[in-house]
Amino acid sequence: MKTFSVGVSAVIPAPRSLLATGEGYVLTEATTVVFTPDDGEVARIATEFAADLRRWTGLAVPVTVPAAATGATGIRIELLPELGLAREGYTLDAAPGGVILRASTAEGLFRGSQTLRQICTDSAIPGVRIADEPRFAWRGTMLDVARHFFSVDDVKRYIDEIAYYKLNVLHLHLSDDQGWRVEIAARPRLAEVGGACEVGGGPGGFYTREEYADLVAHATARYLTVVPEIDMPGHTNAALVAYPEIAPEGYLTEHFTGTEVGFSNFDVANPATDEFVDAVIGELAAMTPGPYLHIGGDEVMKLTPEEFGGFVRRTIATVERHGKVAIGWDEVARAGAPSSTVVQFWRTHPDQDFLAPIREAAARGSKIVMSPGSRTYLDMKYDESTELGQDWAGLISVRHAYEWDPAELLGEVPDGALLGVEAPLWTETVTTLAEIEFMAFPRLTGIAEVGWSAASSRDWDGYRTRLAAHEARWDALGISHGAV
Amino acid sequence: MKTFSVGVSAVIPAPRSLLATGEGYVLTEATTVVFTPDDGEVARIATEFAADLRRWTGLAVPVTVPAAATGATGIRIELLPELGLAREGYTLDAAPGGVILRASTAEGLFRGSQTLRQICTDSAIPGVRIADEPRFAWRGTMLDVARHFFSVDDVKRYIDEIAYYKLNVLHLHLSDDQGWRVEIAARPRLAEVGGACEVGGGPGGFYTREEYADLVAHATARYLTVVPEIDMPGHTNAALVAYPEIAPEGYLTEHFTGTEVGFSNFDVANPATDEFVDAVIGELAAMTPGPYLHIGGDEVMKLTPEEFGGFVRRTIATVERHGKVAIGWDEVARAGAPSSTVVQFWRTHPDQDFLAPIREAAARGSKIVMSPGSRTYLDMKYDESTELGQDWAGLISVRHAYEWDPAELLGEVPDGALLGVEAPLWTETVTTLAEIEFMAFPRLTGIAEVGWSAASSRDWDGYRTRLAAHEARWDALGISHGAV
Numbered sequence: 001m002k003t004f005s006v007g008v009s010a011v012i013p014a015p016r017s018l019l020a021t022g023e024g025y026v027l028t029e030a031t032t033v034v035f036t037p038d039d040g041e042v043a044r045i046a047t048e049f050a051a052d053l054r055r056w057t058g059l060a061v062p063v064t065v066p067a068a069a070t071g072a073t074g075i076r077i078e079l080l081p082e083l084g085l086a087r088e089g090y091t092l093d094a095a096p097g098g099v100i101l102r103a104s105t106a107e108g109l110f111r112g113s114q115t116l117r118q119i120c121t122d123s124a125i126p127g128v129r130i131a132d133e134p135r136f137a138w139r140g141t142m143l144d145v146a147r148h149f150f151s152v153d154d155v156k157r158y159i160d161e162i163a164y165y166k167l168n169v170l171h172l173h174l175s176d177d178q179g180w181r182v183e184i185a186a187r188p189r190l191a192e193v194g195g196a197c198e199v200g201g202g203p204g205g206f207y208t209r210e211e212y213a214d215l216v217a218h219a220t221a222r223y224l225t226v227v228p229e230i231d232m233p234g235h236t237n238a239a240l241v242a243y244p245e246i247a248p249e250g251y252l253t254e255h256f257t258g259t260e261v262g263f264s265n266f267d268v269a270n271p272a273t274d275e276f277v278d279a280v281i282g283e284l285a286a287m288t289p290g291p292y293l294h295i296g297g298d299e300v301m302k303l304t305p306e307e308f309g310g311f312v313r314r315t316i317a318t319v320e321r322h323g324k325v326a327i328g329w330d331e332v333a334r335a336g337a338p339s340s341t342v343v344q345f346w347r348t349h350p351d352q353d354f355l356a357p358i359r360e361a362a363a364r365g366s367k368i369v370m371s372p373g374s375r376t377y378l379d380m381k382y383d384e385s386t387e388l389g390q391d392w393a394g395l396i397s398v399r400h401a402y403e404w405d406p407a408e409l410l411g412e413v414p415d416g417a418l419l420g421v422e423a424p425l426w427t428e429t430v431t432t433l434a435e436i437e438f439m440a441f442p443r444l445t446g447i448a449e450v451g452w453s454a455a456s457s458r459d460w461d462g463y464r465t466r467l468a469a470h471e472a473r474w475d476a477l478g479i480s481h482g483a484v
Numbered sequence: 485m486k487t488f489s490v491g492v493s494a495v496i497p498a499p500r501s502l503l504a505t506g507e508g509y510v511l512t513e514a515t516t517v518v519f520t521p522d523d524g525e526v527a528r529i530a531t532e533f534a535a536d537l538r539r540w541t542g543l544a545v546p547v548t549v550p551a552a553a554t555g556a557t558g559i560r561i562e563l564l565p566e567l568g569l570a571r572e573g574y575t576l577d578a579a580p581g582g583v584i585l586r587a588s589t590a591e592g593l594f595r596g597s598q599t600l601r602q603i604c605t606d607s608a609i610p611g612v613r614i615a616d617e618p619r620f621a622w623r624g625t626m627l628d629v630a631r632h633f634f635s636v637d638d639v640k641r642y643i644d645e646i647a648y649y650k651l652n653v654l655h656l657h658l659s660d661d662q663g664w665r666v667e668i669a670a671r672p673r674l675a676e677v678g679g680a681c682e683v684g685g686g687p688g689g690f691y692t693r694e695e696y697a698d699l700v701a702h703a704t705a706r707y708l709t710v711v712p713e714i715d716m717p718g719h720t721n722a723a724l725v726a727y728p729e730i731a732p733e734g735y736l737t738e739h740f741t742g743t744e745v746g747f748s749n750f751d752v753a754n755p756a757t758d759e760f761v762d763a764v765i766g767e768l769a770a771m772t773p774g775p776y777l778h779i780g781g782d783e784v785m786k787l788t789p790e791e792f793g794g795f796v797r798r799t800i801a802t803v804e805r806h807g808k809v810a811i812g813w814d815e816v817a818r819a820g821a822p823s824s825t826v827v828q829f830w831r832t833h834p835d836q837d838f839l840a841p842i843r844e845a846a847a848r849g850s851k852i853v854m855s856p857g858s859r860t861y862l863d864m865k866y867d868e869s870t871e872l873g874q875d876w877a878g879l880i881s882v883r884h885a886y887e888w889d890p891a892e893l894l895g896e897v898p899d900g901a902l903l904g905v906e907a908p909l910w911t912e913t914v915t916t917l918a919e920i921e922f923m924a925f926p927r928l929t930g931i932a933e934v935g936w937s938a939a940s941s942r943d944w945d946g947y948r949t950r951l952a953a954h955e956a957r958w959d960a961l962g963i964s965h966g967a968v
Contacts, residue, residue, distance in 0.1 A: 032546060038535050047527050047547070054522060054549060062516060062546030063531070065538060185806040186766045209807055213773055279766065282670045283806075286770035289697055322669040322767075323693055 003056040004476045006469035008119045008126040012445055013134075013166060013452035014466075015115065021127035025073070025099050027053070032074035033063045039079075041106035044221075046077045049113045056122050075099040075116075075125070077109055088168070089133030092116065094125045110223045111166050118164070136406070138369055138420030139451030140169030140227070141378070141444055143436070144427040146176035146238070147259070148198050149205040154433040156218045161437070161479060163222035165448040170219050171227040171294060171422060177237035177256045177264050179204045182212050182228070186279040187243065194238035197255040199428050212287060220289065227327065228288055230280055231296030233273075233303065233311050237264040246273045248302075259428045262301035268311040278318050285322035292342065293319050298329035309335040316341055327369070333357040339365035342419060348373035348393040350409060359410055362417040370406040371422045376447055378425040378439045382482050388429055389439060398467070398484045402446035403460050423447040434480040441474060441481035442467055487540040488960045492603045492610040494953035496929055497650060497936035498946075499599065505611035509557070509583045511537070516558035517547045523563075525590035528705075530561045533597045540606050559583040559600075559609070561593055572652070573617030576600065578609045594707045595650050602648070620890070622853055622904030623935030624653030624711070625862070625928055627920070628911040630660035630722070631743070632682050633689040638917040640702045645921070645963060647706040649932040654703050655711040655778060655906060661721035661740045661748050663688045666696050666712070670763040671727065678722035681739040683912050696771060704773065711811065712772055714764055715780025717757075717787065717795045721748035730757045732786075743912045746785035752795040762802050769806035776826065777803050782813035793819040800825055811853070817841040823849035826903060832857035832877040834893065843894055846901040854890040855906045860931055862909040862923045866966050872913055873923060882951070882968045886930035887944050907931040918964040925958060925965035926951050 006012075008020050033053070035046035043063075050061040053075075066076075076098065083104045085091070090103040090112030101116060103109040112132070119126055141162060143155065150158075159170060174181045180194030183206055195206035207215065216226045237256045240247040247253050248267040256264075266273045285293055295315050300308050312328065312335040319326040320340065327342035334357040337343070343366050347354040362368050370376070373393035380396040381389040394400075406421050423444050430436055445467065449458060464484060474481045490496075492504050517537070519530035527547075534545040537559075550560075560582065567588045569575070574587040574596030585600060587593040596616070603610055625646060627639065634642075643654060658665045664678030667690055679690035691699065700710045721740045724731040731737050732751040740748075750757045769777055779799050784792050796812065796819040803810040804824065811826035818841040821827070827850050831838040846852055854860075857877035864880040865873040890905050907928050914920055929951065933942060948968060958965045 038538060040532075043531050043535065044528065047531050048524075050548075051522050051527065054551075058551075060548045060551035062548035064534075064544045064546035067538075067542075067544035183807070185769060186762070188805070209770065210773070278670070282763065282767050283770045285669060286693065286767045289694075321672070323667070 003120050003122045004473040005121040006118050006466070006473055008128050010466040010469035011115055011118050012466055012470060013449035014457050015130045015132035016454060016457070017131045019129045021095065021129055023096050024094050024124045024126035024128070025075075025096060026124045027057055027059060029059055030073070031059060031061055033061060033077065034066050034074050035063065035077040036066055037079060038065045042077060042079045042109065045106060045109050045113055049077070049116065052117060053120070056120070073098045076101065077113070078102045079106060079109060080104060086133035090115075091132070092128065092130040094128045096127070099125050107223045114164055114166055134166070134452045135454055136418065136420030136451045138169055138422065139167050139448060140171055140369070140420070140422035141167060141440070141447070142171035142173055142371075142422060142424035144173040144176070144425060145181045146173055146179045147427040148202070148431050149179060149181060150433065150436070151205075152207065152211050152215055154436075155215055157433060158436060159219050159222055159224060162444065163224060165445055166452055167448055168224055169227055169422060170224045171229060171424070173229045173231065173424075175230050175238060176235045177261070180238040180242065181206045182284065183208045184280050184283050185209065186283055187276065189242035190239060190280070192242075194242035197238065197257060199257055199259055201257040209287060216289065225290040225292070226288065227290060227292040227294050228284055229294035229296055230284065231298065232277065232315060233266040233268055233308070234262065234264060234298070234300035235296060236266055240264060240266075243276065246270055246276050261299050265300055265302055266311070268303060268307050274314060277315055281315070281318050282322050285319070285324045288324070291325050292327050293322075293324040294327045295319060295332070296329060297332040297335070298346070300331070305335075312337060330354065330358050333361040333366065337361065337366070342367045342369060344369045344371055344422065345410070346371045346373055346424070355410060359413055362410070362413040366417070367419040368410065368413065368417055369419050369422050370409060371424055372409060375401055375404050376421065376423040378423050378443055379427065379430060386482070388435055390429060396443060398442050398446060398482065399460055401443035402450065402463055404450070405455050406450065407455070421447055421451040437480040438482055441479065442470065442484065443482070445470060487604050487606045488957040489605040490602050490950070490953035490957055492612050494950040495599055495602050496947075496950055496954060497933035498941050498950070499614045499616035500938060500941070501615045503613045505579065505613055507580050508578050508608045508610035508612070509559070509580060510608045511541055511543060513543055514557070515543060515545055517545060517561065518550055518558050519547065519561040520550055521563060522549045526561060526563050526593065529590060529593050529597055533559075533561070533600065536601060537604070540604070557582045560585065561597070562586045563590060563593060564588060570617035574599075575616070576612065576614040578612045580611070583609050591707045598648055598650055618650070618936045619938055620902065620904030620935045622653055622906065623651050623932060624655055624853070624904070624906035625651060625924070625931070626655035626657055626855075626906060626908035628657040628660070628909060629665045630657055630663045631911040632686070632915050633663060633665060634917065634920070635689075636691065636695050636699055638920075639699055641917060642920060643703050643706055643708060646928065647708060649929055650936055651932055652708055653711055653906060654708045655713060655908070657713045657715065657908075659714050659722060660719045661745070664722040664726065665690045666768065667692045668764050668767050669693065670767055671760065673726035674723060674764070676726075678726035681722065681741060683741055683743055685741040693771060700773065709774040709776070710772065711774060711776045711778050712768055713778035713780055714768065715782065716761065716799060717750040717752055717792070718746065718748060718782070718784035719780060720750055724748060724750075727760065730754055730760050745783050749784055749786055750795070752787060752791050758798060761799055765799070765802050766806050769803070769808045772808070775809050776811050777806075777808040778811045779803060779816070780813060781816040781819070782830070784815070789819075796821060814838065814842050817845040817850070821845065821850070826851045826853060828853045828855055828906065829894070830855045830857050830908070839894060843897055846894070846897040850901070851903040852894065852897065852901055853903050853906050854893060855908055856893060859885055859888050860905065860907040862907050862927055863911065863914060870966070872919055874913060880927060882926050882930060882966065883944055885927035886934065886947055888934070889939050890934065891939070905931055905935040921964040922966055925963065926954065926968065927966070929954060
């Protein structure tokens with residue numbers, strides 16, 4: 001099998017600094033992956049990179065630690081906390097005498113190993129000197145598994161594909177009007193009843209707790225934080241079908257297979273709703289090793305601002321009581337969310353009505369994740385000819401998804417207020433892994449670069465050229481993708 | 485560093501069949517660990533065994549997959565589901581030409597790799613042919629971290645020590661009168677207030693959810709299932725100190741640093757108690773990947789049989805609603821526990837009053853774990869001269885812990901009713917890892933053999949001889965232990 005290398009000049013996201021030095025390290029039967037120190041995570045990263053090298057080259061690629069007796073050239077993977085590199089930073093030097101990947105954390109080694117995967121051909125690792133670290137701490141994508149359900153295997157494969165681009169957050173939209181997708185043992189009807197539906201009337205589905213744990217473990221092993229979202233108090237029809245006792249008088253409590261929004265919400269005046277929320281959040285928090293829990297909060301149309309604000313503040317307190325940091329869609333900034341809450345900006349245009357509360361939240365200390373709909377919504381069509389997808393947030397070409405700066409959209413916010421970027425993929429029209437891939441690539445690749453690479457190092461023409469190598473790789477591997 | 489091999493004739497627990505064949509495989513600079521298939525768990529087991537070989541020998545011990553180009557002799561680790569071996573079974577063949585470890589599951593490979601660790605010297609793996617599998621599915625030990633608290637690092641080290649003897653269950657007694665040891669975000673005072681005490685008045689402590697997850701992950705990587713216990717409705721003083729609203733009128737709600745039992749219990753008539761139990765079990769179930777949750781149930785002295793039975797049945801239903809199998813001390817067999825509940829026998833003498841309800845539970849379909857106090861309680865003194873420990877269940881010599889058969893104690897029970905054996909270590913007098921080790925070894929080693937090895941293959945004289953090699957190893961490694 002071939003590596004489908006993209007070549008040393010086509011790494012995405014662009015490294016902080018990269019110098020192609022010509023002649024590289026030739027892979028031979030003697031090539032060894034040497035790691036240090038001899039500990040678990042470093043060994044795992046070395047072992048998994050060697051496994052890929054084997055698949056690509058057919059060589060044996062033994063993995064070992066430095067030993068005086070072996071003078072073997074090879075690929076060295078070194079964890080050196082004393083280097084003091086940024087948490088996800090790494091350095092990579094490849095030359096005829098060997099290859100050295102160094103980082104101060106195992107996470108940095110993992111990110112660097114993705115660069116190695118991108119540049120490695122089936123016969124050599126080209127000569128290069130790289131020093132790299134990310135611009136933003138949060139580089140994510142959201143997958144809506146509620147409008148259509150996707151299997152654990154499909155999501156795992158998608159995780160593998162996005163880890164290659166150094167993304168580090170997978171936000172799972174686990175509930176919406178059309179389906180509830182994670183087992184909550186304390187409220188078993190959520191998954192059993194609320195899960196048995198999806199857009200268009202398919203069978204839906206849900207992750208058992210074991211499957212969810214398996215999915216999270218797969219992501220964690222790739223240094224991706226899973227952020228689970230239970231969208232509340234709106235987008236809750238599936239929950240209300242399962243537990244009609246927390247639906248307001250007169251609301252629909254039957255399965256919904258359409259795509260309209262705004263018609264459902266919890267009965268926020270009912271104490272049983274708070275008990276329900278506490279049970280769901282408590283269990284989901286305990287199942288989730290990452291620090292975040294997403295409470296949704298978007299598009300609530302039938303509650304007064306007071307009703308909405310009260311529910312949001314109580315729910316954030318519940319999340320915090322269960323030991324997690326709350327994150328919500330940007331409506332929560334207008335609902336008096338405390339500064340501990342992360343605000344996810346999703347608006348499609350820079351209307352001051354939307355921007356002002358978010359800027360104020362940032363001024364009070366809230367961190368902001370940027371998901372402007374008109375740049376990052378992967379379910380938007382590429383252009384008029386795209387059959388899949390929607391267009392309410394605009395058409396989003398590959399260039400449009402790439403050519404913007406998260407720091408310029410909000411206007412003045414304090415240094416450090418921007419946590420990063422995230423590209424959501426809503427799935428009203430998306431039903432298969434191939435369709436996920438088609439909408440994500442190459443726009444998500446661009447968002448990955450927006451999040452990782454320095455603004456000064458980004459330009460469309462250069463990116464477009466690098467992208468061509470990735471398109472060729474996707475074609476070779478059978479990964480669907482859109483066209484530029 | 486040396487391997488501290490116990491030698492091929494001293495493996496504990498004794499394998500199903502073992503033939504020493506003389507000349508073995510000599511370790512050299514060319515020795516390679518070769519694994520197949522090239523997948524994650526097999527790679528990890530191979531990588532970790534190679535890391536130990538390196539520590540013992542100073543050799544490089546590269547790890548790789550079979551490749552035509554390399555004719556290297558070495559240690560092959562092969563996952564072969566088609567062999568159809570028992571879940572934890574394995575075969576091991578070592579000869580001058582090489583070593584082959586085979587199993588039908590990764591778990592079997594892990595168990596077999598412990599045998600390899602036991603027999604490997606710093607220069608060779610002796611000639612041997614082994615076919616092995618366990619007698620019982622449950623081979624456990626319980627650690628009481630409530631009477632005295634033990635750090636995550638101490639428990640991890642203990643996990644490593646017991647995995648070497650193929651134990652597969654670590655039961656953690658997480659709550660008792662003297663302390664509550666795991667963070668429950670929904671009831672934060674349990675850990676903060678209830679955790680700040682221990683026998684003798686020390687500071688106590690607790691595991692945060694992250695620490696608990698870390699501990700469980702460490703155990704899981706060694707194919708040990710963690711079974712968390714919240715002892716209820718008695719042994720609950722620490723919980724009542726934290727939440728006095730669920731204490732019966734007039735009960736002590738202050739920290740307790742003594743060792744008496746039987747004075748505390750929940751107010752089982754208070755609906756707030758059921759809410760409390762639901763919140764605790766829900767969160768602990770969600771944090772725990774293994775299938776079991778232990779509800780305690782022992783030594784409740786102030787409730788009527790009706791009050792006790794009602795609470796136990798409700799609590800078991802709560803555990804099952806949260807997706808786990810309940811296990812309880814054998815009192816639950818008399819409380820009308822359903823047949824889905826595992827019953828842990830702990831009595832110190834074969835009184836029919838105790839035995840009859842357990843036999844009846846077994847006849848109804850309950851599985852039984854055997855922890856007879858007079859054989860398996862690791863906190864009992866070895867003999868009159870032992871300073872540490874207690875003697876209320878009798879003195880337990882190394883021979884007494886070894887020379888019994890779990891199948892003969894209960895009398896007639898259906899085939900398959902015996903799930904296995906478990907040795908609890910209560911820690912009223914035990915305060916350090918060295919003291920844990922001193923009480924556990926070598927009696928726990930004997931329980932491991934009682935649980936793993938065929939009854940016909942066990943005899944005291946042979947075991948005593950094998951044990952000598954393990955005692956020498958413990959001495960060399962600085963692991964405390966008692967004397968035979």
